[in-house]
Amino acid sequence: MRARLKAKAQRWKSAALRTTKKQRLYRERLRRCHRRIDRLEARVQELEQISQPRPRANHTYPAQMVALAVFMVTQAQVSLRGTAKTIGYYSKLMGWPFSAPGHVTVLRWVLRAGLYQLNTSAKHRRGHFAGILDESISLGGEKLLLFQGVNLSNGGQEEQPLTGRDVEVLAMQVSPSWKADGVERYLEGAIAQSREMKIDYVVTDGGNNLRKALADKAIDQVGDCTHLLMNLVKKQYKDNSLLSELCAQIGTLRRQTLLGRYGFLAPPTLRDKDRFLRIFNILDWVVKIDGARSWRGVKAGH
Known part of the structure; x- marks a missing residue:
């Protein structure tokens, strides 16, 4: 009798132990489920915050649409109208109640971003x-x-030509005219924005207003090599009748052929002083077209 009771108690004890282990296992699984649910809920909340439009003061459109538009125009070289349509479609995909902005609105965003970059980079x-x-x-x-x-x-920089990556905008401003005193005030403001920047010298095209402003500010100035060479060639050939006649005939030929069948053979466009700077390009074009034999006063190969 005692042996049976002892065996029965042992079975109850073993069953209770197994039940306890199962309960512990289930409780651990339940805790893991709760932790997983908490993580998923936090992730859902995070995604909801990301996907929600972020309003900005005094702006109708959220920050995400503005940032995407500025990126598309400045980095992807997308047109203003194409950008406006794209971010309008992006708003629909996100379920936002914003229509496509106008291309002028996108342009203003880009200009404001550029102005902000210009002002902050000076520091x-x-x-x-x-x-x-x-x-x-x-x-x-x-x-x-x-x-x-x-x-x-x-x-x-002295070992290779400059590229767009080497140059940064220090300042820009528009005005109906720029006199020397206005240029001087402009330079003072531009240099004052960056106190740790020192201007060693300034390259200009030799304009009188620019030269006087730099001289008054005691800033060394260097002439632009392109304009210097152009002025030297102009001094040599400005009274050359053959070159003047050649440029006149080139202008006439360009007007006659630009919109025609052989428009791709039209000569290059020349400005007033450009003919002196591109004199060798002009003669190369003449040689390539007809060997310069049909141009009066110009021998082939020159």
């Missing part, structure tokens, strides 16, 4: 720079005075 600019100053860009009835810089502290 981190330091070292020795060579400036490039030019006012020949016209915007309607106004002129853009563009001040660019090449960081000489990086080295290597």
Whole structure:
């Protein structure tokens, strides 16, 4: 009798032990499930926050659409209208109640982003720079005075031609006209924005207003090699009747053939001073077209 009770108690004990192990296992599984649910809920909340439009003060469109539009225009070289349609479709995919903006709106976003970049980059600019100053860009009835810089502290610029990556915009401003005193104030403001930047010299096209402003600021100036060479050639050939006649005939031929069947053979467009800078290009074009035999006063091979 005692042996049977002892065996029965042992079975109950073993069953209780197995039940306890199962309960512990189930509780651990339940805790893992709760932790997994918490992680999934946190991830869902994070994704919801990411996918929600981020409003900005005084802006109708969210920050995501603005950032995507600026990236497409500046980095992917997409047109303004193409960008506007794309971000409008992006808004539909995200389920947002925003229609496609106008291309002018996209342009304003890009311009504001560029202005912000221009203002903030000045604070981190330091070292020795060579400036490039030019006012020949016209915007309607106004002129853009563009001040660019090449960081000489990086080295290597004297061993290879400059590229767009070597040059950064230091300042830009538009005005109906740029007199020497206005250029001087413009330079003062541009240099004052970057206190740790030193302008060693400035390259210009030799305009009187630019030269006077740089002289008043005691900044060394260097002539643009392109304009220097062009002026030297102009001094030599400005009264050359053969060159003047050749340029006149080239202009006539260009007007006659530009929209015709042989428009791809039309001569290059020449500005007033451009004919002196591109004199060798002009003669090369003549030689390639007909060996320069049909042009009066110009021998083949010259």
